[in-house]
Amino acid sequence: MPVDPRQGIGERVTAARRLARLTQKELADAAGVSYSMVRAIERGARLPGDDVIEALATALSVDPARLLGHRGHTDSRVHDEIPELSRAIAAYDLPEDGPVRSLDELRAAVSEAVDWRIGAQYLRIARKGPGLLEELARALDAARGADRLEVARLLVAAYRTADAVTYKFSYRDLSARLVELMRWAAPAAEDPLLDAVVAYVRTETFFAAQAHEPGLRALETALDTAPRTSGAPEVAARGTLHMRAAVIAGRAGREDTAMMHIGEARCCADAVPEGVYYGTAFGPSSVRAHEVSLAVSLGGRHLQRALDLAHEWAPPRGLPAERRSGFYIEVGRAQLWAGLVDDAFESLKVARRIAPQHARDHRWVREDIATLRRLKRADREDLSNYADWCRAV
The missing domain is CATH 1.20.1050 (Glutathione S-transferase Yfyf (Class Pi); Chain A, domain 2)
Structure with a gap:
C-alpha cells in the first residue's frame, strides 16, 4: 500500500513554523485556518487536505512540497x-x-x-x-x-x-x-484601461522571443492610446506601461529610452499610493524594484546602481510575493556579475523563502546557481541542495 505523503506533515509544519518564529495562533491567522486545526495537524491527529497544505505553505513562505516531504x-x-x-x-x-x-x-x-x-x-x-x-x-x-x-x-x-x-x-x-x-x-x-493591462501582459511574448524592439513599439503604442485622466487607476496604468517599457528598452540596449521611461514611471508612482491596480502592483516600491531590473538589463556601469539600491532598500512585505522574489533574483544576478558570490547565494535563498514556486522555475535562478557551484566547490552541500531543488543539476 502506498504511503500517504501527508504522513509526518505535523512535524514538518512545526519545524517550519518555529523557523518562521510564529506561534500556532499566528500561523492559523496567516493561513486562514482555525487554531484547533493547526494544533491537530501538528499533533498528528489530523491529515490536512491540499487546500490547507497550500494555505499553510503560503503562510510559512515555503514550497508545499517541503511540508509533504516530497x-x-x-x-x-x-x-x-x-x-x-x-x-x-x-x-x-x-x-x-x-x-x-x-x-x-x-x-x-x-x-x-x-x-x-x-x-x-x-x-x-x-x-x-x-x-x-x-x-x-x-x-x-x-x-x-x-x-x-x-x-x-x-x-x-x-x-x-x-x-x-x-x-x-x-x-x-x-x-x-x-x-x-x-x-x-x-x-x-468597454474599458480602455484593460487595453493597457493586455499590452503589459503581452510583453511576455516579446521577452520570450527576445523581440525587444517590437515589444517596445507595442508598449509605446499602448501608451499613446492610454487614458490621460488623473485618476489613480489611469495614472497607475500609464505607470505600469512605462515600467515595462523601461525594462524592455534596456534589454534592447536603448539606454536613453529606458531611462526616460523609468523616469516617467517614477513620476506616475509619486502620484498614487502603492497598491494593486487592475491586477498589477504599482507605486513607489514597484518602480524601485524595476529600477534594479533595469540596471541589470543595461549591465556594465549600471550594475553598481542595482547593488546600491539593494544595500539601501528592501522591498516591503506588502509588495506581492512574486515581485519581492524577483527583486532578489535580479539583485543576486548583479551580485554574481560583480564577483560577490556569497551575497548572490544569500539573495537567491531569500527569493526562495519569499516565493518558492516563483524562484524554483526561474531561468536565472538555475543559471546563477549553476555558476555559483562552478565558482565555489561543486560538492558544497548547501549549493548542491539548492541546485537539486531547482533542478539545475
Whole structure:
C-alpha cells in the first residue's frame, strides 16, 4: 500500500513554523485556518487536505512540497493540470453546460485567483483555473447589458491569472494563446484601461522571443492610446506601461529610452499610493524594484546602481510575493556579475523563502546557481541542495 505523503506533515509544519518564529495562533491567522486545526495537524491527529497544505505553505513562505516531504511534488502537479487548462482554453467559445454562480460570487472567485497570481501560488491556479475559465465563458454567453461588461472584465483577469502558470512553466504556446484571448475578451468590457493591462501582459511574448524592439513599439503604442485622466487607476496604468517599457528598452540596449521611461514611471508612482491596480502592483516600491531590473538589463556601469539600491532598500512585505522574489533574483544576478558570490547565494535563498514556486522555475535562478557551484566547490552541500531543488543539476 502506498504511503500517504501527508504522513509526518505535523512535524514538518512545526519545524517550519518555529523557523518562521510564529506561534500556532499566528500561523492559523496567516493561513486562514482555525487554531484547533493547526494544533491537530501538528499533533498528528489530523491529515490536512491540499487546500490547507497550500494555505499553510503560503503562510510559512515555503514550497508545499517541503511540508509533504516530497521533492518536485508541486511542480509535477502543476504539469499534471496543464492538459485540463489546455482544454478550457481550446473551448473558450464553446463552454459545456453547467452552473454559473452569481456575479458577486464570480467577482470574489476571480479576486481570489488574482491574489494567488501575485502571491506566486501557481498550483492553486492550475487546479482551479480551468473550471473558473469555463464558468466565466458560460457566464459571458448568458450575460446582457452591464453584467456582460463586468463578466468580460473578470474573464480578462482570469485569462491573465492562467497565463501566469503557462508562462512560468514554459508552456509558451498556451501563454501566447491566453494573451490573444485577453485581447479577444477585452473589447467586450468597454474599458480602455484593460487595453493597457493586455499590452503589459503581452510583453511576455516579446521577452520570450527576445523581440525587444517590437515589444517596445507595442508598449509605446499602448501608451499613446492610454487614458490621460488623473485618476489613480489611469495614472497607475500609464505607470505600469512605462515600467515595462523601461525594462524592455534596456534589454534592447536603448539606454536613453529606458531611462526616460523609468523616469516617467517614477513620476506616475509619486502620484498614487502603492497598491494593486487592475491586477498589477504599482507605486513607489514597484518602480524601485524595476529600477534594479533595469540596471541589470543595461549591465556594465549600471550594475553598481542595482547593488546600491539593494544595500539601501528592501522591498516591503506588502509588495506581492512574486515581485519581492524577483527583486532578489535580479539583485543576486548583479551580485554574481560583480564577483560577490556569497551575497548572490544569500539573495537567491531569500527569493526562495519569499516565493518558492516563483524562484524554483526561474531561468536565472538555475543559471546563477549553476555558476555559483562552478565558482565555489561543486560538492558544497548547501549549493548542491539548492541546485537539486531547482533542478539545475
